[in-house]
Amino acid sequence: MPVLFCNIAWMKHYAGRNAKDPPLGGGGFPRSEGYCAEECNFVRCEDEYVYGHFETIKGERDRQVRIERLGAGRRDDFLDPVDIVWTAPIQGNDPRAVVGWSRNARLYRWRQHFNGLFPSNRHRKDGITSFRVRARAEDVVLLPPDQRTLKLSRGSGWSGQASWWYADDTADPDAIRFVADVKALMDGHRLPPVQARGGGGSGRKGRAGAAASEAYRRYVGKYEVRIHPRHHKLQERFKVFLGNRHPRIAFPSCFRDDLRYVVRGEPEVMVEIKPSDPATVRFAIRTAIGQLLDYRQHQQWTGPQLILLETEVTNADDLRLAFDNGFGLAWPDGAKGFKICWPG
Numbered sequence: 001m002p003v004l005f006c007n008i009a010w011m012k013h014y015a016g017r018n019a020k021d022p023p024l025g026g027g028g029f030p031r032s033e034g035y036c037a038e039e040c041n042f043v044r045c046e047d048e049y050v051y052g053h054f055e056t057i058k059g060e061r062d063r064q065v066r067i068e069r070l071g072a073g074r075r076d077d078f079l080d081p082v083d084i085v086w087t088a089p090i091q092g093n094d095p096r097a098v099v100g101w102s103r104n105a106r107l108y109r110w111r112q113h114f115n116g117l118f119p120s121n122r123h124r125k126d127g128i129t130s131f132r133v134r135a136r137a138e139d140v141v142l143l144p145p146d147q148r149t150l151k152l153s154r155g156s157g158w159s160g161q162a163s164w165w166y167a168d169d170t171a172d173p174d175a176i177r178f179v180a181d182v183k184a185l186m187d188g189h190r191l192p193p194v195q196a197r198g199g200g201g202s203g204r205k206g207r208a209g210a211a212a213s214e215a216y217r218r219y220v221g222k223y224e225v226r227i228h229p230r231h232h233k234l235q236e237r238f239k240v241f242l243g244n245r246h247p248r249i250a251f252p253s254c255f256r257d258d259l260r261y262v263v264r265g266e267p268e269v270m271v272e273i274k275p276s277d278p279a280t281v282r283f284a285i286r287t288a289i290g291q292l293l294d295y296r297q298h299q300q301w302t303g304p305q306l307i308l309l310e311t312e313v314t315n316a317d318d319l320r321l322a323f324d325n326g327f328g329l330a331w332p333d334g335a336k337g338f339k340i341c342w343p344g
Contacts, residue, residue, distance in 0.1 A: 002070035003083040003183065004107060005152075005165040006054035006133075007096060010088040012145055014042040014100075016122040016198075024092030040128050041086065042100065043198050044137040045119035047256055047294070052084060052102055052133035054163045056111060064109050065132065069166050072109075073236070077251065080106040080232055084133050085167075085182055087152060087159070096159070098150040100142040101186055105135035112253055117299055119256075120198020134256075141186075150182055230275040234310055235259055238271075238330070241337040257295050259308075267303045270295065271330075276311045282318050284309055289325060306330055306340070 009023035016039055023036045037053040044050060056063045072079040081104040087096045111130045118124040152159055157172025159165035167179045235258065242249050246263045254260055259271040272292050274284035288307040295301055306328040313319055313329055322329050323343040333339040 005085045005167050007087050007163045008038040009036045017126045025089035042142040043122050048137050050140040051131035067109050078108045082107045095151040097148040102135035103139040105133050122198040235273050269304050271306045273308045276309045281311050
């Protein structure tokens with residue numbers, strides 16, 4: 001899996017703005033203002049994701065992250081899965097050390113904005129309005145300060161002035177060994193994932209009916225706990241299909257959802273993507289419906305919503321499960337590309 005190292009200010013907890021845990025180092029802005037956008041980089045949000053920031057603005061220009069260097073296409077808006085390693089200057093001074101990581105993350109080419117739909121009360125209170133990385137909370141680890149012992153060197157082959165470093169490209173032997181040590185630490189680490197909540201509570205009631213079948217648990221464990229590589233492949237195939245079918249199609253930025261597309265003169269479509277096989281089609285539809293209903297309520301979405309599967313839906317009950325609740329279905333259809341079905 002590709003890896004990107006991202007340098008941020010040093011904090012003990014990254015749990016929001018706190019005079020007892022100020023950001024140290026990390027550039028001129030944190031030093032002059034006393035706060036920074038990465039202060040919520042390890043906050044577990046209401047949707048069970050963690051949203052990470054690293055600075056890409058230089059002067060008046062907000063730079064893109066060239067995700068094609070990590071394996072994405074030149075026209076892709078994001079890449080997943082990718083491992084993000086967070087580094088910071090120790091107590092605000094060189095050398096930099098590894099402070100944590102976000103595994104199986106989604107990395108965006110351009111800055112993403114919450115547009116007022118903050119993922120936690122902490123983000124709202126601190127005025128954190130954008131992010132560059134999204135990962136499931138169970139895949140995010142923050143090292144305690146006394147365990148931040150892996151330190152970066154300076155010089156050719158190491159991280160430079162930019163806040164991000166394509167570490168897999170290095171030819172320096174010491175840097176290669178350092179990257180290998182970091183990957184070994186991530187693979188063998190036993191710390192629990194981040195637990196710090198966004199503060200203030202979401203106001204949501206607990207879910208009823210927590211029991212699930214063993215088959216459903218297996219589906220969730222395989223496809224939902226981590227972003228499965230098949231997810232990205234299915235999404236890219238669908239985007240190519242749509243682009244060939246609609247030359248003037250646009251793919252707007254997403255917020256939590258997987259994909260959006262809009263064809264001129266038609267409403268914008270929100271897509272939830274689910275890897276599946278014949279045995280897990282219904283589980284995939286059930287899971288997607290829950291997420292899409294959440295997005296519909298939280299984002300006040302009124303447009304069409306589509307569930308993209310890997311497998312043709314042939315069972316009438318499975319079709320009705322989606323259609324009776326107002327959701328479209330799509331799946332690969334051989335030489336034709338994809339079949340898209342809407343209620344009615």
